[in-house]
Amino acid sequence: MPIFDLSNTPLRELNSALHALSQGANDTEFEVVNPRGSHAVAVGIDSPVTVAVRGSVGYYCAGMNDGGRVTVHGSAGPGVAENMMSGTVVIEGDASQYAGATGRGGLLVIKGNAASRCGISMKGIDIVVHGSIGHMSAFMGQSGHLVVLGDAGDALGDSLYEAKLFVRGEVKSLGSDCIEKEMRPEHLEKLTELLERAGVTGVRPEEFKRYGSARKLYNFNIDNADAY
Amino acid sequence: MCGIVGLFLKDKSLEPELGNLLSDMLITMTDRGPDSAGIAIYGGTAEGRAKITIQSANPSADFEGLAGDLEKAGIKAHVWVKSTHAVIELDASKLADMRETLERIRPAVRLMGSGESVEIYKEIGLPKDVVARFGVRAMSGTHGIGHTRMATESAVTTLGAHPFSTGADQCLVHNGSLSNHNNLRRELVREGMTFETQNDSEVAAAYLTAEMAKGKDLGQALTGALDDLDGFFTFVVGTKSGFGVVRDPIACKPAVMAETDQYVAFGSEYRALVNLPGIEDARVWEPEPATVYFWDHDKAA
Numbered sequence: 001m002p003i004f005d006l007s008n009t010p011l012r013e014l015n016s017a018l019h020a021l022s023q024g025a026n027d028t029e030f031e032v033v034n035p036r037g038s039h040a041v042a043v044g045i046d047s048p049v050t051v052a053v054r055g056s057v058g059y060y061c062a063g064m065n066d067g068g069r070v071t072v073h074g075s076a077g078p079g080v081a082e083n084m085m086s087g088t089v090v091i092e093g094d095a096s097q098y099a100g101a102t103g104r105g106g107l108l109v110i111k112g113n114a115a116s117r118c119g120i121s122m123k124g125i126d127i128v129v130h131g132s133i134g135h136m137s138a139f140m141g142q143s144g145h146l147v148v149l150g151d152a153g154d155a156l157g158d159s160l161y162e163a164k165l166f167v168r169g170e171v172k173s174l175g176s177d178c179i180e181k182e183m184r185p186e187h188l189e190k191l192t193e194l195l196e197r198a199g200v201t202g203v204r205p206e207e208f209k210r211y212g213s214a215r216k217l218y219n220f221n222i223d224n225a226d227a228y
Numbered sequence: 229m230c231g232i233v234g235l236f237l238k239d240k241s242l243e244p245e246l247g248n249l250l251s252d253m254l255i256t257m258t259d260r261g262p263d264s265a266g267i268a269i270y271g272g273t274a275e276g277r278a279k280i281t282i283q284s285a286n287p288s289a290d291f292e293g294l295a296g297d298l299e300k301a302g303i304k305a306h307v308w309v310k311s312t313h314a315v316i317e318l319d320a321s322k323l324a325d326m327r328e329t330l331e332r333i334r335p336a337v338r339l340m341g342s343g344e345s346v347e348i349y350k351e352i353g354l355p356k357d358v359v360a361r362f363g364v365r366a367m368s369g370t371h372g373i374g375h376t377r378m379a380t381e382s383a384v385t386t387l388g389a390h391p392f393s394t395g396a397d398q399c400l401v402h403n404g405s406l407s408n409h410n411n412l413r414r415e416l417v418r419e420g421m422t423f424e425t426q427n428d429s430e431v432a433a434a435y436l437t438a439e440m441a442k443g444k445d446l447g448q449a450l451t452g453a454l455d456d457l458d459g460f461f462t463f464v465v466g467t468k469s470g471f472g473v474v475r476d477p478i479a480c481k482p483a484v485m486a487e488t489d490q491y492v493a494f495g496s497e498y499r500a501l502v503n504l505p506g507i508e509d510a511r512v513w514e515p516e517p518a519t520v521y522f523w524d525h526d527k528a529a
Contacts, residue, residue, distance in 0.1 A: 037499035056498050056512075075512065077498060078482060096482070096514055115514050116479055134479075135517065 002027055007034035011041065018068075021047045037077065042070050045087070062089045065106060081108045084125055097134075100127045103144065109198045116153065119146045122163050128198035138163055139175065147194050149203060157211055161218055165211040166191055168203070177217035183210045229378045230403040231257025231496045232390075234464040235504075236371040236471035236523050239490035242505070246271065247367030251359040253493070253500045254374040258355050260496055261378030264389035265358040266350025268399045268466055271369025273345040278320040281340040281348045282330065283386060287312050290334050301329045311361045312386075313340065313349050320344065338387060338424065343397030345370075345468050350389035370525060371471050373464050373494075375401035381409075382427040392430045394421065395437035397468035402429035403481045403496060404460035412456070432457060436465060450474040450520040462515075464494050465522075472522035479517030486510040492523050 004014040014032060021027070025047070032053040035041055039058040042051045045068035053061070056074035066085035075093030084103040091099075094112035101117065103125025110118075110127070116134035119127050122141040132150030139155070141163025151169035158175020164187070165178075174180075183206075191205035233253040237243055250267060272279075284290035291314050295307040298316075303326055305318035318326055323342065330337060341348035349362040355376045359365065375390035382388050391399040406412075409428035412435060417423070421434045435456065439449035446467050453463070453474060462481040465472045473494055475483055486493045486501050488510045495501045498512070515521055 036502040037497055058497055058499055075498070094512075094514070096484075097480070116517065135477075 001029045001031060003031045003033060005033050006036065006038050006041070011038055015040070015043060018042060018045050018047075018049060018051070021049055023047065025049075035074070039077070042068070045070070048087070056093065065089055075112065076110075081106070081125075084108060094131070100125050103127070105144075107194075107197055113150065119144070119163070122146065126194055126197075128194055128200065130198075130200065132169065135172075136175070138165055141165070145190065145194060147191065147198070147208070149200065157213070159217055160211075160213040162213060164190075166208040167211065168208045171209075171211070174211065177214045178211055179214045181210045181212045183208070229260045231260030231376045231500070232374065232401045232403050232462065232464050232494070233257060233496070233500050234371070234373040234401075234466070234471060234473070234494035236492040237369075237490065238492070242490055243271065243370060244368040246369040246372055247364045249504060250372045250374055251355075251365050252503050253495060254355045254376060255359065256500045256503075257376050257496055261376045262354055263377045263379045263384045264350065264352045264386070265355040265374070265376045266348065266389045266391050266401075267359070267362075267364050267372060267374040268341065268346055268348045268391040268393070269364070269367050269369040269372040270345045270397070270466060270468065271347075271367065271372075273468075276320050277317055278323045278342065278344055279347060280316045280318075280323070280326060280330075280342040281313055281346075282316065282334075282337045283313050283340050283350075284334075284337045285312075285386075286336065287314070290337050294334065297333050298326075298329065301333060303329055310349070310363060312351060313362060315347055341391075341393030341397075341399060343468060346393065346397045346399060346466070348391055348393055348399060350375075350391065351386055352384060352389065370469075371466060373399065373401050373466050373471075380405050381429075382425060385425075387425050388427050390429060391466075392427070392433035394430070394434040395440065398433070398437050398440065398466070400429065400433040400436060400463055400465045402432055403462045404476070406432060406457055406459035406461065408458040428459070432461065432463060440467075446470045446472045446524070447520050447522045450522065454518050454520075462496070467524075469526040470522055470524040472520065473515055474520050475515055475517050477518040483515050484512065485515055485521070486512045 030051045035055045037058040041057045041061045043063040046066045051070045053072045058077040060079045062070040063082040067087045069088045071090040076095045078096040081089040084106040086105045090109045095110045095114045098117040100108040102121045108127045110129045113131035114133045118133040118137040120139045122144045124144045126145045128147045135153035138157045142161040148167045152171045155175035157178030188205045390401040393399040406428040409431040436449045
C-alpha cells in the first residue's frame with residue numbers, strides 16, 4: 001500500500017501516482033499522511049482506487065473524482081469533491097463552502113457539518129450530510145439528491161431545477177422557487193437507499209421533509225417579459 | 229484574495245512565543261497575496277506609558293537624532309529604530325504633544341499606530357521578508373493580527389498595506405472588498421475622522437473607531453458594521469485587550485478558527501493553524517456568516 005507523507009513529498013507526486021493507475025492495477029489502496037491543510041489532495045482520480053487521508057485538507061480535495069473512494073479522516077476546506085463524476089468521497093469531520101459543487105455523479109458523505117453553498121449547481125451527485133448545512137445550499141441544483149440530517153441555512157434551493165432536497169431538521173428559509181413537496185413512496189425508497197449507503201443508522205426516512213422546485217422560474221413566463 | 233491571521237493568547241506562558249507563532253501563520257498564507265504584509269502586536273504595556281509606531285521612506289535621515297530632537301522640543305522619549313519603522317515610547321500624557329511635535333520636526337514620517345500596547349509594522353514585500361526586517365519573531369505579546377495583501381481596491385504602497393489603525397490601540401485587517409467605502413468615508417470625514425489613503429479597508433477601520441468613540445464596545449461596533457458596510461469582508465480586529473472576527477452575510481471570503489485552553493486563533497485557511505501547539509485537539513470551526521465573535525482579556529479575567 002503506497003503511503004504519501006505530504007510533509008516531505010510534493011503533492012504532485014501523489015496526484016501523478018493516482019493518475020498513472022491503469023485498470024486492473026494492484027496498488028489500489030493509497031494512504032496520505034500529514035496533509036496539513038494542503039490544497040488539491042487526490043484530485044482527478046479516474047480509477048477505482050481507495051485513498052485514506054489522515055488529517056485535514058484545504059481547497060478542492062478529491063475534485064473531479066471519477067470512480068475513486070476517498071476518505072478524509074479530518075475536515076475539508078472549500079470545494080471538496082467539486083465536479084465529482086462517480087465514486088465516493090467521505091469526510092469524517094466538517095466541510096467548508098461549496099462542498100460537492102457542480103457534481104455530476106457519485107456519493108459525497110459529510111459526517112460533520114457543511115458550510116454555505118453545499119451542492120451548489122449539483123448535476124446528479126448525491127450528497128448526505130450527517131450534520132447541518134449553511135446558506136444558499138443547492139443553489140440552481142439541476143439533479144441529484146441532497147440529504148441533510150440536521151438543519152439548513154437561509155435560501156435553501158434558490159432557483160432550483162430538479163435536484164431533490166431532503167431535510168430532517170429546520171430550514172431557516174427557502175430560496176426563490178423552492179417549496180416543500182409531498183413525500184411519496186418512491187422518495188422514501190430513495191432516501192432509505194441513500195441513508196444506508198451513507199452509513200446512517202437509527203434515522204427513519206419518514207423523519208425528513210422533501211423540498212423541490214415550484215418550476216415557476218426556470219421556464220420563460222411571458223408575464224415576466226417586462227423584467228428582462 | 230489576501231490572507232489574514234490572528235492569535236489571541238489565553239495562556240501567559242505562550243506570550244514570549246507570540247511573534248514567532250504569528251510569523252509562521254502569516255508566512256504560510258504568502259500565496260494568498262504577495263504584494264505587502266503587516267503585523268500588529270499587542271504587548272509590553274507599562275502604567276502611564278504610551279507607544280507610537282512611525283514609518284519613514286528615508287529612515288536614516290528621519291530617525292537620526294530623533295530622541296535628541298524630541299527632548300529639545302520638551303518631550304522625553306525612548307526611540308527604537310526597526311528598519312523603516314521606529315517605536316517611540318513616552319509618557320502617556322504627552323501623546324497629543326508628540327503628534328504635533330512630530331508633524332513639525334519630522335513632517336515626512338507617517339504614523340502607523342499608537343496606544344498603550346500596539347506596535348504596527350507593515351511594508352511592501354513578502355511576509356517572510358517583512359517579518360525578518362522588523363524582527364517580529366522575537367516579539368512577545370498577548371495578541372496580534374497579520375495580513376498579506378493581494379491589492380484590489382487601491383495602490384500597492386506601505387500605507388495601503390494592512391493592518392490599518394485609526395484609533396488608540398485599534399487595528400483591523402480585511403480580506404474582501406467594500407463597495408460603499410467612498411460614501412462612508414465622506415460621512416466619517418464629516419464626523420472628524422482623518423484618512424491617509426483611498427483604501428476601502430481603512431474606511432472599515434475608521435468606522436469601527438468612530439463607533440467605539442461613541443461608546444460601543446468592539447462587539448457592538450462589529451455588529452453595526454454588518455448593517456453599515458456593504459461588500460465582501462472577513463475582518464479580524466484588535467483592541468488593547470480584545471480580538472474580534474466578523475464575516476459579511478454572504479461569507480465567501482474564507483475563515484477558519486481554532487480554540488484551545490491556551491489560545492484562540494484565526495486563519496484564512498486551516499494551513500495557517502497547523503503549527504500551533506495542540507492544534508490536533510483544538511476545537512476547529514468555520515465562523516458563521518453575519519455573526520460577531522470576540523474575546524477580551526479584561527472581560528475574561
